[in-house]
Amino acid sequence: MPPTVTLTVTRYRPEQESEPTFQTYEVPFRKDWVVLDALNYIKDKLDGSLSFRWSCRMGVCGSCGMMVDDTPKLTCAAFLSDHLPGPIRVEPLQYFPVIRDLVVDITDFMRKLKTVKPWIIREHEKSLAEGEYLQTPSQLEAYKQFSMCINCLLCYAACPIYGLEPSFIGPAAIALAQRYNLDSRDQAKRERHQIVSAHGGIWECTFVGECTKVCPKNVDPAGAIQQYKLTAAGHWFKALLLPWRTR
Amino acid sequence: MSATPHYTPYHPKWYRRRVSVWWWLQKGSSACFVLRELTSVGVAFFAVVCLWQVRALAEGPEAYARFLVWLRTPLFLALHAVAFLFVLFHAVTWFNLAPRALVVRLQGRRLPDGIIAGANYAAWLVLSGVVAWILMRG
Numbered sequence: 001m002p003p004t005v006t007l008t009v010t011r012y013r014p015e016q017e018s019e020p021t022f023q024t025y026e027v028p029f030r031k032d033w034v035v036l037d038a039l040n041y042i043k044d045k046l047d048g049s050l051s052f053r054w055s056c057r058m059g060v061c062g063s064c065g066m067m068v069d070d071t072p073k074l075t076c077a078a079f080l081s082d083h084l085p086g087p088i089r090v091e092p093l094q095y096f097p098v099i100r101d102l103v104v105d106i107t108d109f110m111r112k113l114k115t116v117k118p119w120i121i122r123e124h125e126k127s128l129a130e131g132e133y134l135q136t137p138s139q140l141e142a143y144k145q146f147s148m149c150i151n152c153l154l155c156y157a158a159c160p161i162y163g164l165e166p167s168f169i170g171p172a173a174i175a176l177a178q179r180y181n182l183d184s185r186d187q188a189k190r191e192r193h194q195i196v197s198a199h200g201g202i203w204e205c206t207f208v209g210e211c212t213k214v215c216p217k218n219v220d221p222a223g224a225i226q227q228y229k230l231t232a233a234g235h236w237f238k239a240l241l242l243p244w245r246t247r
Numbered sequence: 248m249s250a251t252p253h254y255t256p257y258h259p260k261w262y263r264r265r266v267s268v269w270w271w272l273q274k275g276s277s278a279c280f281v282l283r284e285l286t287s288v289g290v291a292f293f294a295v296v297c298l299w300q301v302r303a304l305a306e307g308p309e310a311y312a313r314f315l316v317w318l319r320t321p322l323f324l325a326l327h328a329v330a331f332l333f334v335l336f337h338a339v340t341w342f343n344l345a346p347r348a349l350v351v352r353l354q355g356r357r358l359p360d361g362i363i364a365g366a367n368y369a370a371w372l373v374l375s376g377v378v379a380w381i382l383m384r385g
Binding site for chain 1 (some may be wrong): 260261262263264266270271273274276277280284344347348349350352355357
């Protein structure tokens, strides 16, 4: 086991430089350390000016996503020992504008997420007195996988389509739209369909499949998009063959 | 500090990196994906040859004989070999991805990926067998 490991970290200080540079840091190597531990060591002991986002340290909050050796990863789950001998390259999530060092601006995603209406919509809300909306285990199973998304945006950083076509709604937002479409309590499939099958929606996706590979929660956004495509194609055929049946 | 924070809609000093034209060469999986997309050229080639064959048939026996001579030239044999490899790669990657898109639930449980892909391969074999039988019969 090496006593230390080198991290090559992106620095971008907009008040000093016009484009990012790399800075190397030597940190102690520990078997139980993840990249986030190393970044915190740098912040605490070597260079307090390094900026990065993190919160929970256990793969729940989704805020510590970065490019580790060119792959989008949650740094709280990327063990140093898996990236030996180093130097380990740590960069901000690609395809997002960089604000400072390893911090990216995710406004674009937040705006897109809102457009797909990721919440339960009812045609008629039940009154409280009528009780809750019940669901069987198999109804829960239908959407549960897509509900595990933590909005860490690793899937966006893995998606070349998002990089090339900024209007693409993107993997996580579509997976979350599908999460509500498949929910037995929801009644807004048609509403979401208009948004998700429009320009920038599911048809932008060419099924590269990288989003699913990098997802730390096994959400399978690529699957969600392809399943949505099948449903949308079904709708289209139905409207073509039975025009009087569609509203 | 004001009670309602003011957010600006843009950041004047963002750094945006342009996506390189060669992005697909930076990773093996991306190159594989682009190769899969390119295999559609092989599919298009077979479709064009098929249309050409129909046209030759319509033009009469002499035109069809000329078409068959064309098909036997080394250039066409080579093109067919390459297009066949493309189409094979296309079919295999397509069938392997099918379980991602096709969710079949039986008694509330999702059918395993292997069964969905297996059913696709089986349908492929059966159809190929039927086509081979029709061709061999003549």
